[in-house]
Amino acid sequence: MQLDHATIVTADLETARHFFVDIAGLTEGARPPFSVDGYWLYANGRPVLHLIDATVPASAAAGRVAPRIDHIAFRLESAAQWQALHERLQAHGVNHQTAQVPQMGAQPAEQQVFVALAPGVVIEFVTTLDHVQL
Template sequence: MQLDHATIVTADLDSARRFFVDIAGLTDGARPPFSVDGYWLYASGRPVLHLIGAPASGAVGRITPRIDHIAFRLDSAGEWQALLERLDAHHIGYQTAQVPASAAQPAERQLFVALAQGVVIEFVTAARQTIQPES
């Protein structure tokens, strides 16, 4: 397993993008066709920072801007299945989602675990490597 990316939610999406591209040296790159505005910023050919646009006033209990979550990449179907088994064995709930395929990358599976209010951990893997969980 390796750290995959961090996500920042901000009401000032373009300023955040300019800072991370112009100052920090990340590059703009391809992003799947999500239903929310955002950017994927790349380092060494990998999308390591996801920026998501959000209104200035967040949902109840959520403050914007914020670092939304961190994500770990699982490289094999065995790692993914072992994660599902550990979550189930410890009675830890989770939600899954599909990252839409784009010209730049194939579809992927996501799994989100809420550790505490406002603390989210994501696990992501290639969609072809997963068995659909029953969450």
């Protein structure tokens, strides 16, 4: 397992994009067609920072503020790692939510699992869809 990316939710996407591209040196790149605006910023050919538009007022999102670092994500590189994760989640009774990242060009679709450790603390696990046993 390796750290995959961090996500920042902000009401000022352009200022954040400007800082991370023009100052920090990341590059703007392709992003799947999500229903909320944002950017994927790349380092060494990988999307390492996701910027997402804060569409929900901070007061309406119980326990969550905007702007915020929304979550960190860990990439699992094999079906065995993915299966082991699911077995551990089940064995420990850990509540989680799943979602899919749509295919984007040659990049395959991906499966995500989100675990809320505490209010405002979210961990994502992600793998390519072909590692998921449906």
